Amino acid sequence: SQTIHQWPATLVQPVGSPLSLECTVEGTSNPNLYWYRQAAGRGLQLLFYSVGIGQISSEVPQNLSASRPQDRQFILSSKKLLLSDSGFYLCAWSSRSSGNTIYFGEGSWLTVV
């Protein structure tokens, strides 16, 4: 069966510090991968999606970036965090074989102070 893991689960970072969130998927090949952000009490905002290694599409302009160095690995990064980057970050995957159903990781809570 397919599983998705992301880490760290929680982090508190000062303004201006770098960020790296990592996500891996197991049990499927060539998945579509996604990074979402959810502000407190708000809906899901799609940040990036990827249909293959090195292929990244950005949905919103921001100081975040994403990379996909391996088929089942997705990384969200920032060189300098802003207060507005605080939120709940979710990695997710989908595939044709899953009927394009999106499955989410456990999420990472980021607080920028």
Add this chain to the structure above:
Amino acid sequence: QKEVEQNSGPLSVPEGAIASLNCTYSDRGSQSFFWYRQYSGKSPELIMSIYSNGDKEDGRFTAQLNKASQYVSLLIRDSQPSDSATYLCAVNRGTNAGKSTFGDGTTLTVKP
């Protein structure tokens, strides 16, 4: 107009009642429809998917789809306090990218 709209709630029902959650979408090309449940502080988990017009039942949950009216709903029978959560509706065009558009969610509270 948002692409996927849901009443934000909160929707409050007594234990044992039927909870009805509604979702409308604007893209007539949408092919796949999903309901997720999200407990406070947790990630969304899939409850049901539906692809054809009509009803689809899974235990206490029934999803209803009407593509002509661009409307999808979720009924929860015999609601339990453990059903208290935010319910997210998502729609997908069925393209290779598989991107789904999510509504902002409806918060449901089931009172004992």
